[in-house]
Amino acid sequence: MLIDFFFTLKDAKIPVTIKEFLTLLEAMEKNLIGQSMDDFYFLARLAMVKDEAHYDKFDRAFAQYFKGINGAFETDSAIPLDWLLKRMARELTPEQKAALEKFGYDKLMDRLTELLKEQKERHEGGGKWIGTGGTSPFGNGGTNPEGIRIGGAGGNRTAVKVWEQRAFKDYDAERELGTRNIKVALRRLRKFAREGAEDELALDATIRATASNAGYLDIKMQPERKNKIKVLMLLDVGGSMDDHIARTEELFSAAKTEFKNMEFFYFHNCVYDYLWKNNRRRNAERFPTWDILRKYPADTKLIFVGDATMSPYEVLQPGGSVEYNNEEAGAEWLARFCHAFPKFVWLNPEPEGVWQYRQSISVIKQIMNNRMFPLTIDGLERGMRLLSK
Amino acid sequence: MHSNPHSPHAPAPRFEGSDSYVATADLKLAVNAALTLQRPLLIKGEPGTGKTMLAEEVAAALDMPLMQWHIKSTTKAQQGLYEYDAVSRLRDSQLGDERVRDISNYIVKGVLWQAFTAPEPVVLLIDEIDKADIEFPNDLLRELDRMEFYVYETREMVTAVHRPLVIITSNNEKELPDAFLRRCFFHYIKFPDKDTMEQIVKVHYPTLKQDLLAQALQSFYEVRDVPGLKKKPSTSEFLDWLKLLLAEDIGPEALRGKDTKSVVPPLHGALLKNEQDVHLFERLVYMSRTNR
Numbered sequence: 001m002l003i004d005f006f007f008t009l010k011d012a013k014i015p016v017t018i019k020e021f022l023t024l025l026e027a028m029e030k031n032l033i034g035q036s037m038d039d040f041y042f043l044a045r046l047a048m049v050k051d052e053a054h055y056d057k058f059d060r061a062f063a064q065y066f067k068g069i070n071g072a073f074e075t076d077s078a079i080p081l082d083w084l085l086k087r088m089a090r091e092l093t094p095e096q097k098a099a100l101e102k103f104g105y106d107k108l109m110d111r112l113t114e115l116l117k118e119q120k121e122r123h124e125g126g127g128k129w130i131g132t133g134g135t136s137p138f139g140n141g142g143t144n145p146e147g148i149r150i151g152g153a154g155g156n157r158t159a160v161k162v163w164e165q166r167a168f169k170d171y172d173a174e175r176e177l178g179t180r181n182i183k184v185a186l187r188r189l190r191k192f193a194r195e196g197a198e199d200e201l202a203l204d205a206t207i208r209a210t211a212s213n214a215g216y217l218d219i220k221m222q223p224e225r226k227n228k229i230k231v232l233m234l235l236d237v238g239g240s241m242d243d244h245i246a247r248t249e250e251l252f253s254a255a256k257t258e259f260k261n262m263e264f265f266y267f268h269n270c271v272y273d274y275l276w277k278n279n280r281r282r283n284a285e286r287f288p289t290w291d292i293l294r295k296y297p298a299d300t301k302l303i304f305v306g307d308a309t310m311s312p313y314e315v316l317q318p319g320g321s322v323e324y325n326n327e328e329a330g331a332e333w334l335a336r337f338c339h340a341f342p343k344f345v346w347l348n349p350e351p352e353g354v355w356q357y358r359q360s361i362s363v364i365k366q367i368m369n370n371r372m373f374p375l376t377i378d379g380l381e382r383g384m385r386l387l388s389k
Numbered sequence: 390m391h392s393n394p395h396s397p398h399a400p401a402p403r404f405e406g407s408d409s410y411v412a413t414a415d416l417k418l419a420v421n422a423a424l425t426l427q428r429p430l431l432i433k434g435e436p437g438t439g440k441t442m443l444a445e446e447v448a449a450a451l452d453m454p455l456m457q458w459h460i461k462s463t464t465k466a467q468q469g470l471y472e473y474d475a476v477s478r479l480r481d482s483q484l485g486d487e488r489v490r491d492i493s494n495y496i497v498k499g500v501l502w503q504a505f506t507a508p509e510p511v512v513l514l515i516d517e518i519d520k521a522d523i524e525f526p527n528d529l530l531r532e533l534d535r536m537e538f539y540v541y542e543t544r545e546m547v548t549a550v551h552r553p554l555v556i557i558t559s560n561n562e563k564e565l566p567d568a569f570l571r572r573c574f575f576h577y578i579k580f581p582d583k584d585t586m587e588q589i590v591k592v593h594y595p596t597l598k599q600d601l602l603a604q605a606l607q608s609f610y611e612v613r614d615v616p617g618l619k620k621k622p623s624t625s626e627f628l629d630w631l632k633l634l635l636a637e638d639i640g641p642e643a644l645r646g647k648d649t650k651s652v653v654p655p656l657h658g659a660l661l662k663n664e665q666d667v668h669l670f671e672r673l674v675y676m677s678r679t680n681r
Contacts (some may be wrong), residue, residue: 042415050570052577
């Protein structure tokens, strides 16, 4: 019962489990809802869909599954006769009404219920079954003067169903890379250490100290656990990165709050001899890259953020930098970074699909040993997972 | 209701909304399903849509006591169960207090323990579960499922006498783990449409004049529709704004703004809480008015 419904949902990529399905059946057994389709929709959604991002998929799968059955479901409860009469009176011409009277309403109703039981699927054109565009007495869009319209896109008969309204369409769109989502991904990068002021009770140490103190209480304190990971972030600014400013900003602010020890520097297109901290003063206040390479310990996690989009000669040739004349090629500097900090990743705001079409991206990706990830939640997760190993 | 709602032969209690809280049909169904099937109910929604209020209203409507556990970022799952006050015990042992011999004197019961051992069924609100550490919901799986947990210090198993109705709210700051989601019913409170909003306002301000309400509703939804807002104003902010408008005696004409020099709705500080949002809104309104 409803097993096909369950599998329809599964096919629509909604993460449903058998347990939830059984819960739904249990709920129906307890008569929680009446005969209404809307109530069933709400109950099924309540039991099977656990994230509003899947609500739209659910709406579509629900509409698809119950489309053909829509008519049958509602005519299960008998169609009130006077309603039928009113409908027909509105739709038919006087001749047709006369033709109908000949047949007799009761007989029509009996035939209808019989047919509904026999018919299993939607039907189009044809003379016997309930369907559309045909000549049988039942269905819609047909030409039988004795016909009764069933189902179909109706203005009065079938109001737009709750799930057809697609109210949750916006929630299903690619999840926005909000700052909080980024923080969650960045949180994978953890290395807890106890450093700083000692303000937490160390229970084990206290017990040990008290015991060795012949039972006189000797309280030992320890500093609180904090995330002591060291992160060095190098960001590409200017030029082609302007398109990605919003996302990079979010990443930056999330990283700054998440990693207490984060150092950041800017570069343009590729790393060369100098990096800077303040973009406006990049000609006056520069930090020689060699200093940075030597200053930070080897276990620092290195994160490049850049679109790696430039002419290939900017990476591969000496003098390729657009800022000044550099003696060594950008590729060499990149290699030095990778050597000095073996734990590194490159985050690229450009979508992963374009990477193969841009030569500079492939070049840099290769230098980086394929440790390049897109700047999406998924890419971040993968990158952080790799970094934390 | 004259019959005791908790006796085994009475009809099961149902939630039908209350006078001071407007609940849509799917929300009522969600609460009733959680009640009947005795599963936790996870509520998500935009901030300010009445998630926390729901638990209070359900408790009041069903005449059940409400226990609240407001989660912070430092909350650990163990704190909801119980805490072992080791320092007091050490101190008492120094003073030679007799209570030291029984460890259960130093077990401080947490909210879940109190909810499980309450003499009648309660409503347990776990508020803002996504604030805590990422693994926090996983630490509560067994407790939510079986409504029981084991106390290591006293070697006893605490089981729920009556299963509490657990209502969990989340602001969607974090993804909740799948194993946790499987065990709950989930409901998303959509932002109310105009009609529902009208009902909500009528509940809070029954004497509000119709034309002011209509104009305020329109301005409110217009503000919400401005693209690029960092934080859209929510229901509770709308109600606060109405309160201010009433207090300052601002009429619907001021909201329409054709006669006034100001370009943004008055007292917009109640609606737009972000400097950037205010600037953005002012710029947009100014641009649209000069283009006319």
